Amino acid sequence: MSSFEFNKIFAAVLVAGIVAMLGGFVAELLMHPHELEKNAVEIDGGPVASGGGAAEAMPEPILSLIADADIAKGEKLSKACAACHSFESGGPAKVGPNLYGVVGRAKGSKAGFEYSAGMKAVGGSWTYADLNKFLWKPKKFVADTKMNYIGLKKPEDRAAMIAWLRTLGSSAALPTQGQIDAEMAELATPEAEEPASEGAPSEEAPSAH
Numbered sequence: 449m450s451s452f453e454f455n456k457i458f459a460a461v462l463v464a465g466i467v468a469m470l471g472g473f474v475a476e477l478l479m480h481p482h483e484l485e486k487n488a489v490e491i492d493g494g495p496v497a498s499g500g501g502a503a504e505a506m507p508e509p510i511l512s513l514i515a516d517a518d519i520a521k522g523e524k525l526s527k528a529c530a531a532c533h534s535f536e537s538g539g540p541a542k543v544g545p546n547l548y549g550v551v552g553r554a555k556g557s558k559a560g561f562e563y564s565a566g567m568k569a570v571g572g573s574w575t576y577a578d579l580n581k582f583l584w585k586p587k588k589f590v591a592d593t594k595m596n597y598i599g600l601k602k603p604e605d606r607a608a609m610i611a612w613l614r615t616l617g618s619s620a621a622l623p624t625q626g627q628i629d630a631e632m633a634e635l636a637t638p639e640a641e642e643p644a645s646e647g648a649p650s651e652e653a654p655s656a657h
C-alpha cells in the first residue's frame with residue numbers, strides 16, 4: 449500500500465468518524481433536550497390545600513356586579529340547578545334542598561334535608577361572598593359536599609345567579625361598599641397565597657332590613 453493510498457484511507461476513516469460524531473451530537477440534542485432548570489409553572493405560596501394551580505385557587509370577586517347583574521339571565525341559568533333544587537316558596541327538597549330565600553339563610557339549615565357533614569360544619573349564613581365561592585367550585589368550598597355540580601366559571605354568571613336568588617324571598621340588602629372592598633382585597637390577586645381563613649365562615653352576613 450503506497451503512503452498516498454494509506455492517506456486516502458486514513459482521511460476517509462477520519463471523515464467517517466467526524467460525521468459519526470456530529471451525527472451523535474445532533475442525535476443527542478434531539479433525544480435529550482435540556483431539562484428545564486425550573487418548573488415552567490410555579491406554584492406560589494405555602495402548602496396548597498387541594499389540587500389546582502395557584503391561578504385557579506380563588507374565584508373572581510363579584511360583589512360589585514350584583515347590583516346591576518342580569519337577573520333574567522340568572523333565572524335562565526337556574527335551569528342547570530332545577531334537576532336538584534326547587535326554588536318556589538315551600539318547594540320540596542329534591543337531590544338538594546329548596547333554595548327559596550337561601551341568600552342570607554344559615555348554611556345547611558333547610559329543615560327536611562340531610563346535608564353533608566361538611567356543609568353542616570361550615571357555619572354562618574350564605575353571604576354573597578360565600579355563595580360566590582361555593583357556586584364557583586362547590587367542592588373547593590365544602591370538600592365533601594353532596595352537591596355534584598362542576599360550578600359556574602364565569603363571574604357574570606355567578607353574579608346573575610346570585611342576584612336572581614336574592615329576588616326569591618330574601619331580605620338581604622345589596623352589598624355595601626365595605627363588603628365590596630373586603631371581597632376585592634381578599635380575591636383580587638389570584639396569584640397571592642390563599643389566606644388562612646379560606647373556607648372559614650365570613651363575618652359579614654348580609655344585614656337583613
Ligand code: HEC
Binds near residue numbers: 530547583
Ligand atoms: C346534581 C345536583 C345539584 C345541582 C345540579 C345543583 N345542586 Fe346545589 N346542592 C345540591 C346538594 C345535594 C346540596 C346539599 C349540599 C351538601 O349538603 O353538602 C346543594 C346545596 C346547595 C346550596 C346550599 C343550600 C343550603 O341550604 O345551605 C346552594 C346555595 C346551592 N346548592 C345552589 C345551587 C345552584 C345555584 C345550582 C345551579 C347553578 C345548583 N345548586 C346545582 C345538589 C345540586
